[in-house]
């Protein structure tokens with residue numbers, strides 16, 4: 001604990017000296033979430049991380065999250081230095097959607113409006129008409145559908161099929177998935193709900209359809225936070241990365257939050273619902289990049305120019 005306090009103190013000083021601000025995702029370690037907030041940065045979802053980074057005057061952004069979040073920060077603020085605690089922190093959705101294969105997929109459906117999830121590389125975003133996050137995907141696809149567009153969706157198949165069911169839009173889906181949310185188990189969730197009849201179930205739509213079907217509220221991280229504050233219940237079962245429990249518990253001290261089950265008998269599993277790449281972010285990593293300036297995110301300027309358009313559309317839509 002003393003070491004953690006010393007690390008945090010050193011980071012605070014360097015943030016000031018380097019004109020840097022921390023932007024952390026809800027899924028990273030609580031220390032990194034708290035420190036970001038205590039030092040004038042934010043903890044949020046990828047949409048608000050992007051917007052905050054773009055609008056903040058600091059010359060350097062420390063992005064605690066996964067690679068695509070650092071790339072998005074660079075695309076929106078090419079003049080800033082973007083540093084990440086660990087450059088190997090990626091995402092199964094990004095990994096599962098290589099830019100070349102995605103170009104082939106697009107070529108097979110030239111008549112479709114291309115909507116890609118934020119969890120993709122800059123090279124995939126550069127091929128999109130729209131970038132969306134889970135907090136705005138439903139509204140954006142609904143608007144496109146109403147305007148007569150047919151959609152090509154990538155990469156998360158569960159989120160894509162959820163949006164398809166909700167909006168009735170004509171969508172072809174890339175078949176990617178998130179290693180965390182794909183693991184939530186419907187049968188075990190039914191049992192857990194029987195054990196806790198008063199509990200409300202909060203589900204992120206990257207989860208399988210049979211899990212989504214049991215939700216009281218389906219939504220992005222920010223929508224889950226809102227629902228937990230508003231719903232009148234003492235106990236909540238949460239199907240999303242367990243990094244979220246920190247914020248849920250801090251903001252709702254009178255309520256209890258338990259993880260949705262991820263496998264056979266693991267209703268009490270404490271680590272299987274946590275993203276291995278988000279877990280690579282650490283206080284030590286933050287300190288190292290502040291000291292050395294290593295782990296800078298670079299994006300090809302031609303890609304920046306092209307990828308910026310669909311991201312700006314999303315930011316304007318959600319402004």
Ligand code: CIZ
Pocket residue numbers: 044045046047118119133134135178206221
């Ligand atoms: O699952 C993720 O990585 C999420 C929720 C990203 C985001 O949009 O904040």
Ligand code: SF4
Pocket residue numbers: 027066090091092093119178179180181241275276277278
């Ligand atoms: Fe990607 Fe899933 Fe990790 Fe989010 S939780 S970064 S979607 S692998």
